[in-house]
Amino acid sequence: MRVLQGVAGAVIVLGIFSSVLRTLVIPRPTRSGFTQVVQRLVHRPFQLLANLMSSAEAKDRVLGPVAPLAILVTLVSWLVCFVVGYALLEAAVSGFGIRDALVESGSSLFTLGFASSKRTTLTVVDFCAAATGPIVVGLQVGYLPTLYGAYQRRETEVTLLQARAGSPPWGPEILARYAQVELLDVLTDLFRNWERWSAQVSESHTTYPILVHFRSPKATRNWLIALLAVMDAAALRLAFNPSLPKTEVRMALRAGFVCLRDIADMKGIPYAQDPHPDDPIELSYEDFLRGVARMEEQGYPLQRTPQEAWPHFRGWRVNYEALAYRLARDIDAVPAPWSGARRTPVAIRAPLTPVDRRPVG
Incomplete structure (x- = not known):
């Protein structure tokens, strides 16, 4: 039983590390199955609600928070999985029950230090968990400015295009x-x-x-x-x-x-x-x-x-x-001429065109 717990814990920890690396660290297109599943689960209820909306503005209000919320939920999901993975490892090397192992794992991962053991094998796992928490949170903190910087650069040209298109x-x-x-x-x-x-x-x-x-x-x-x-x-x-x-x-x-x-x-x-x-x-x-x-x-x-x-x-x-x-x-983009159909019927918006008023004479 303890061997199975150790194997399961190692698989969870290594799998989540792989997801973190693919999502935050590796500077090339890499797909993380765990991240995709989390984001789809976050997106689905919002999309179902948006499908009930009859206007593009209402759909946009519903879908606007989805991507930022998915980032937050992904971070929380990583940390929860690390707690579970390290708890299984600690249960495997110490014989702790699941509850005590979760307490020890959470105390180490979030560097709280209220639960610790003098056993050498547990200390090694505690050190690994204690390093994991700050690394993951630190990577996420560094990831957000890069993400929002790319978003702002994208939106600058999109905004400039409004007067032209x-x-x-x-x-x-x-x-x-x-x-x-x-x-x-x-x-x-x-x-x-x-x-x-x-x-x-x-x-x-x-x-x-x-x-x-x-x-x-x-x-x-x-x-x-x-x-x-x-x-x-x-x-x-x-x-x-x-x-x-x-x-x-x-x-x-x-x-x-x-x-x-x-x-x-x-x-x-x-x-x-x-x-x-x-x-x-x-x-x-x-x-x-x-x-x-x-x-x-x-x-x-x-x-x-x-x-x-x-x-x-x-x-x-x-x-x-x-x-x-x-x-x-x-992505349920705003309906516009020459842009195809959407998930649910919404009236195509004609471009708002200001009148070019020029002085006479």
Whole structure:
């Protein structure tokens, strides 16, 4: 019996150490099964409640605390598992009952010191437990600033995009607004910035997967919908303006769908590695025409007709549409034009567009 307790305790302690290392220490995409289970258990009741909500704002209020709460619950779960694992080890080497072993383990893990033994074997286990508690808490304390720093960098560009793409963002709205304020000459700066943004998000959101579920401060903003809008704007630019410079536009588009694929790989979502340009997409030609009408309304110059541009646009969008729609559904992103369906029916929000009032004369 004591041998089984010792084996079980060692397995629990080593398994949780592996989870801590994968989640907090190793600077590369690594999946911890324990962390994933805890986060899913935290997320499920909130998601069930959000599914009952009829508005995007209500859903956002319900889902907003989920990711931060999952971090806290994960830390508590690690510590509880360490208490149990070390208690089993102490019971194995000392013959203590489970209750006494839990008291000794908790006293050592949290460095309280109110329960201790003079037995050498127990002292070794107590020292290991006493080192474990501060290490895990210290790693978590160091992890949070890194996590929130990546979140703030992500949200800065998403917030800046609001004036350029509406709220929620929409690809045609980006080109329409740049045409409206006569800034099409500097549109490549936007794509250059979002190429770098995509690379940063790819790195941070695969290293720290919980960031995928961190929501923006406002219900009408979302990092995924913002990225989708920029990629759609890039695809529209390439489809309608073949004579204009393409380098920054193509790089932003490629960086965007590489970012989505990296996140999909981390989450185990399948996708077509090399889709054919003629493969079907969910966006209808009628919805495409509505976006083009918005661009034309604000004076965006079109070098091709919508009929000529549609195959080119579709050939670009096939690279990222399915993944963007799947992720938008998974995280219940704010409904927006050209962003697919959600878990439960919610009205698609049209981008809020301020009136550009100019002095007469």
